[in-house]
Amino acid sequence: MSGSSMTSFITRTDVLRVALGWGAFAALLALHPLLAPPVPGPLLVVTLLAIVTVILVCAFGVVKQAEALAHRLGDPYGSLVLTLSIVLIEVILISAVMLGPGEHATIARDSVMAVSMIILNLVIGLALLLGGLRHRGMAHNRTGTSAYLSMLVVLVALAFGLPGLIGDGGAYTIGQEIPIILLTLALYAFFLFRQMGPQADDFTEVDERLRPAVRAAERDAPRTPIRQVLAAHRVEVLTRLVLLVVTVVPIVLLSHDMAALLDDGLGRLGAPVALAGLLIAGIVFLPESITSIRAALSGEAQRVNNLCHGALVSTVGLTIPAVLLIGMLTGQEVVLAESPANLLMLAVTLLLSVTTFAAKRVTAMHGAAHLATFAVYVLILFS
Template identity: 35%
Template sequence: MTAARRPKSVITPILALVVALIGTFVPAVISAIPGTGVVWPLVEFAVLVAAVFAAIHHADVVAHRTGEPYGTLVLTLAVTIIEVALIVSIMLAGDGSPMLARETVFAVVMVVCNGLVGICIILGGLRYGEQGFRLPGASAYLVVLMPLATLTLILPNYTTSVPGPFFNLTQLIYVSVATLVLYGVFLYVQTVRHRDYFLSDSGISTPDEHAQVPSDREVAQSVALLILALVGVVLLAKHFAGSVKIAVNFVGAPVGAIGLLVAMLVLLPESIAAIRSAKRNELQKSLNLALGSSLATIGLTIPAVCLVAIVLSQPLGLGLDNRDMVVLILTFGVSLVTFGGGRTNILPGVVHLVLFATYVFLIFAP
C-alpha cells in the first residue's frame, strides 16, 4: 500500500472538516452535552494536530511527484497556509494579540535556524562525521533571510512615524511588497535560474531509490485531500485560538510561549522530514526544508498578516525587544560561519542548539 492510500491519511482530512463544521455551525448542540466544555476542545486540538500531519503528508506526496526543488515549495506553501490561519485566529481571539505575529515569526526563525538546523547537523555529524551541502544554495537562503528578518523584526523599532514597535500604514504596505519581491526573486532563482544550487550532490546525498513515484490518480487524490485538510485546519484554528487564550491566561504564560507553540505545531511535520533527510546523509534537502520555512514565514506570512491587520484595522507590532534582537543577530552571525564552508560537523550543531535553548529560557526568564 502506497503512502497516498494509507487509511489514516484519507480519513483524517475528512474527519477534520467534519469536526470543524460541527464546531462552527452547531456549537449549541455540542455545548448541550454534559462534559463537552473540557472534552471537545481537546478533541478539536487532537484533530487539528492530525490534520496538520495529514496536510503535510499529502503535500509530500505531491512534492515527491514534482521533484526538487518544486517539492520543497509545495511543502512550504502548505505550512505557510496553516501558520497564517493559526496566527490570524489567535490574533483576533478575545481582546487580540497585536504582538503574536512577531512572536511567531521570531519563533519560527529560532526553531528553524537554531533548533532544527542544530539537530540535523548533530545527527548527521554523529552518523557520518561530516556532511556536505551546496554553498551557493545556503548562501542564497541567508542573503535573503537576513534582510527580510531585519526589515520586519528590527526596523520597526527605529522608525519615527509611529512610536513603539509598529509601522504606519504606508510602511506596512511597503514592507509587505518588499518582502514579497525578495521572496519572489528567491523563488525564481531556486526554481528557474539556478536550480542546481539547491539540488543534492550525487556524491553526498543518498536518495531513497525504493520510493515509489505516485501515480496520476494518487497525486490527484492527495491534492483533493490536501485541500480538505487545509480547510479543516483553517476552520479548527478559530476554535484552537480560543482554547489557547484560556490556557495561557490560566497558567500565566507570556505571549512568546504562544508563538513558540504555534511555530512548533506547524513546523513539526516538516521538521521530521528534515531530520530524516539528515539521517540519510541528505543535508541539502534538510536545509531546503528548514531554511525554506524561515523564508516562507517572513516572505509570505508577514504580508498576509499585514493585509489582515490593515483590512480589519488591527494593531500589529513587529519590532523585537533588545534582548531578542541580540539573539537574532547572534543567530545570523553563527549561521554565516556554519554555512560558510560547505561542510559541517557536530560542533556548529551544538552551538545552534545552545542558542535555541537560550531563546526558550529567555521566554520564561526574561
C-alpha cells in the same frame, strides 16, 4: 484520466486521517460552550491530549504526501509544495484573526518570531544533530543555502529591526509601510522565480561520495523540465496535492483553536503567555519538522535547508506584507519591532546560521549549537 487512476494514490488510511482531522475540528466547534475558560482541569487535559493526538496522526499523513511529491517532482519543487501549503494557511489564519474583533497589534510579530526560533534553532538543530551523528557530517549545496540566508537577513531586518528605529512606537508609518510591502513582495517573488527556474539546480542535493567527474556529469546532465513531469504525472500530483492540503488544514485549525486552552492552562501554572505562541507555532509546523528530521536521517542536508529555510523565507515574505496591508485597510496598528533581547537572539541565530552553513559539511556540533541557542530563547521567555 479516470477516477480509478486517482484512487490508486489514495489509501484507506489517507481517508481515515482526513476524516479524523475534520471530525475532531467539528467536535471542537460543537463543544465550544463547554471549553470556555476557565475549563475544568480534567476536561482541559483530556481535550489537549486528544487534539495533540489527532494532530500527530494527521501530521504523518502530510509527511507521506510531501515525501511522495518530493520524490515525483524533485527538489526544490517537492519541498516548496509542502512549505507553501503550510505557510499560506498560516498567513490566511493570521489575517483572519486581524480582521476579527479585538486588538491584535503584535500577532504577526509574535507568530513569526516563534516560527523563526523553532525553525532556525530547534528543527535545524535536531536535524543536524541526528543526521550528523548518523552520517558524521552532511554535505549541502552552499550556493542555495547562501541564497536562503541572504534573503532571511534582509527580510528579518525589515520586519523586526527597522520599525523600532524609524517607525512610530514600533510600527511603520503609512508612508513607510507602502515601500516595505512592495520591496518585500518584489524580493520574495524574484527569489521564487530564480529558485523554480534558472537557479533550481542550486537547491538540489550534492553527493560527495561520487567522483568529481561523475558529479560534474550529473550536474551538467539535462534535468527533466518540471512541465514534462507535471504532464506525465498530472493525476498523481494533483491527487497528492489535494490530500496534502485537506490534511494540513485541520492541523492548523486545531492548533489555533487550542490556543485559548493553552492560554488557560499555562495561565494557571504561571507560565509566560509567549510560551503558548511558541507551542502553537511548533504544532503548526510539525509536518515540516518531521519531514526535515527524516531527511536529515537519510543524509539529505539540502532538503533540510529547502524545508526549513524555505519555510521561514516564505513565512516572513508573505506574513509581513499581508498584515501591513490589512493594517492599512482597517486602520489597525501593526507593531513589528522586537524587544532588545529577542533582537539579540535573532542576530545570534542568523550569525550562527551563516557560520554553520558556510561549512562544506554540517555536523552534529553545529546542531548542538543551534539547540543551545533555542534553549536560551526559551530561558528568555521565562525571564
